[in-house]
Amino acid sequence: xxxxxxxxxxxxxxxxxxxxxxxxxxxxxxxxxxxxxxxxxxxxxxxxxxxxxxxxxxxxxxxxxxxxxxxxxxxxxxxxxxxxxxxxxxxxxxxxxxxxxxxxxxxxxxxxxxxxxxxxxxxxxxxxxxxxxxxxxxxxxxxxxxxxxxxxxxxxxxxxxxxxxxxxxxxxxxxxxxxxxxxxxxxxxxxxxxxxxxxxxxxxxxxxxxxxxxxxxxxxxxxxxxxxxxxxxxxxxxxxxxxxxxxxxxxxxxxxxxxxxxxxxxxxxxxxxxxxxxxxxxxxxxxxxxxxxxxxxxxxxxx
Amino acid sequence: xxxxxxxxxxxxxxxxxxxxxxxxxxxxxxxxxxxxxxxxxxxxxxxxxxxxxxxxxxxxxxxxxxxxxxxxxxxxxxxxxxxxxxxxxxxxxxxxxxxxxxxxxxxxxxxxxxxxxxxxxxxxxxxxxxxxxxxxxxxxxxxxxxxxxxxxxxxxxxxxxxxxxxxxxxxxxxxxxxxxxxxxxxxxxxxxxxxxxxxxxxxxxxx
Numbered sequence: 001x002x003x004x005x006x007x008x009x010x011x012x013x014x015x016x017x018x019x020x021x022x023x024x025x026x027x028x029x030x031x032x033x034x035x036x037x038x039x040x041x042x043x044x045x046x047x048x049x050x051x052x053x054x055x056x057x058x059x060x061x062x063x064x065x066x067x068x069x070x071x072x073x074x075x076x077x078x079x080x081x082x083x084x085x086x087x088x089x090x091x092x093x094x095x096x097x098x099x100x101x102x103x104x105x106x107x108x109x110x111x112x113x114x115x116x117x118x119x120x121x122x123x124x125x126x127x128x129x130x131x132x133x134x135x136x137x138x139x140x141x142x143x144x145x146x147x148x149x150x151x152x153x154x155x156x157x158x159x160x161x162x163x164x165x166x167x168x169x170x171x172x173x174x175x176x177x178x179x180x181x182x183x184x185x186x187x188x189x190x191x192x193x194x195x196x197x198x199x200x201x202x203x204x205x206x207x208x209x210x211x212x213x214x215x216x217x218x219x220x221x222x223x224x225x226x227x228x229x230x231x232x233x234x235x236x237x238x239x240x241x242x243x244x245x246x247x248x249x250x251x252x253x254x255x256x257x258x259x260x261x262x263x264x265x266x267x268x269x270x271x272x273x274x275x276x277x278x279x280x281x282x283x284x285x286x287x288x289x290x291x292x293x294x295x296x297x298x299x300x301x302x303x
Numbered sequence: 304x305x306x307x308x309x310x311x312x313x314x315x316x317x318x319x320x321x322x323x324x325x326x327x328x329x330x331x332x333x334x335x336x337x338x339x340x341x342x343x344x345x346x347x348x349x350x351x352x353x354x355x356x357x358x359x360x361x362x363x364x365x366x367x368x369x370x371x372x373x374x375x376x377x378x379x380x381x382x383x384x385x386x387x388x389x390x391x392x393x394x395x396x397x398x399x400x401x402x403x404x405x406x407x408x409x410x411x412x413x414x415x416x417x418x419x420x421x422x423x424x425x426x427x428x429x430x431x432x433x434x435x436x437x438x439x440x441x442x443x444x445x446x447x448x449x450x451x452x453x454x455x456x457x458x459x460x461x462x463x464x465x466x467x468x469x470x471x472x473x474x475x476x477x478x479x480x481x482x483x484x485x486x487x488x489x490x491x492x493x494x495x496x497x498x499x500x501x502x503x504x505x506x507x508x509x510x
Contacts, residue, residue: 002420005480012477174485215338220353220474228477231485258465 006235007288009228010244011251016225018251020217027213028205033083034193035204037076039214041186044222048179059173065180067168072184074161076192079185081154088147092268096135097148099246099280100155101162102128102287105239108159120286121239127283128246134276162238169233178227239287246284249277304410307493308403311367324368332357332376337384354380355470359432360478362402363409363417366491374399393446397439405435406491417490419480429472436467 001009027036049056086094103125109115137144169177194201233241257269315321336354354376361369377398381387408431409417419425440460448456482488 001480001484004421004425005419005484008419008425009477009480012473015473212338216353219335219338224474224478228481231481 001232001235003235006232006240007244009232010236010241011247013225013229013232014245014248015251016220016228018248018255020221028207028210031204031210032193032200034189035201036214036217037079038186038189038193039211040217040222041182041189043214043218044226045179045182045186047218047223048175048182048227052175052179055173056176056179059176060180064172064176067172068177068180068184071161071164071168071181072188074157074164075181075185076188078154078157078161081150081157085147085150085154088143088150092273093135093137093144093147094151095249095252096132096273096276096280097151098248099128099284100132100151101159102242102246102284103132104152104155105159105162105242108156108163109239113163117239118291120289120291124243124283124285124287127286128280129283131249131276131279131283134272134279159242162242165230166233166236166238166241169230174227174231174234178223178230181230182222182226243284243288246280246287250281253277304407304493308367308407311493312370315368315371321368324365325371328361328365328368328372329376329379332361332372333379333383336376336380352377352380352466353470353474355467356474356478358398358402358435358467359405359428359471359475360482362405363479363490364482364488366406366493367403369491370399370402373402389450390443390446393443397442400442401435401439404438405431406493408434409490410493415490416492417479418483419476425476428476432471432475433468436464436471439467440464 082098085097089097106117106121106125110117136148229241236244253269253273315325332354335357336352339353354373357369357376358373361372363369365372374395378391378395381391381394406417409427412431413424413427419428440463443463444456444460447454447459483490
């Protein structure tokens, strides 16, 4: 897989995530978030286990299972924090603040992993931060501050998750790793959902719309996007991946402007939003470009 | 080349190995399609079918087998989900023609086995996908207009073109890259002597 292919795959992952909103619209409001996560992850895990059983059995080992446990915990944690933050922030702000990871990732890599980063990465991170700040209500109402704190925690959890996933995915089989992650997250969600109130799970109405949405989400997001994401990690650094993920506001804005409402997330096409989105996208591109290769091949072949 | 493609289309019916591949791909098609039944684009007429992504995937990787699968898969999906309409046949014809059209265009303009490794190939893929989506609209919209005069054809055309282009480009590209990298699948080649021998052997075996 070359750089172009890896970038296309990661961009597809971002677009799939943006489409998830459309699938979630079909989930009845009485279904708790943890139930949705349980079903999506366990269905995804089952599909992969059934289809690729032979391959998974070949690659499965105790070390890999143990390595996946912290990933599962982090996955659950960042999803929980993200869902919680959404309650306090408007969809527009939420879309932009989601990219905070691209700002935090270089800091984490620099402080905890002693990685030397090019100055362009820092410039990109500053531009992304400017885009995020531009989208905020600068009078800092209480709700926004709580939402931002949760988003900050989410971004840290996600950054650590991605760094760990990136390292693990270099050696592990993508399908086995994805199946284990989905199984771990699904299992933990199941315990969190059923243990406090087993009656709730038994008496919940499993409508066709909910089950169809759970299957659709399992196929598209849990299986397809996650396998694609994990497989591509072999060929990119965690920082490159995060920079690509930061294209999400641009993807959401383009989708809102061009697609029918059934396919797109509602986001205001205001001048402020477009400006913030431009800053974030430019910052992400600056982070993502391979500057050394670009210097060697000014025509852009290396980028 | 058209003659060879027609011959390969015939092989799908007559050669056991090709038939087995057909059924395998058909099952995958249906398993992916059915859960999305609830996502309606235009009530009672157009659903969101992520299987549209399989049109380029099956077309470029499996050629004629892919064309048969897309057509039959779409037809069986309509039957299973009780979505048969008067325009179903037009949809099936479109789903049969478009994978072949895409393969033909790629061979004609790019000239190599299908792969997406550089900007040039990506550009051609995007162009061919957009043309394929427009061709689909051209094949289906007149039939819908004829049988359902109350439907706003313009909205229908935009909805079909938009969803087709989105699915050809977004999951389509990634699925192709993933399959070619993960499983080493090569693009279909109508001139491949090995594939032709397998087909011919299969026919001889059957006789």
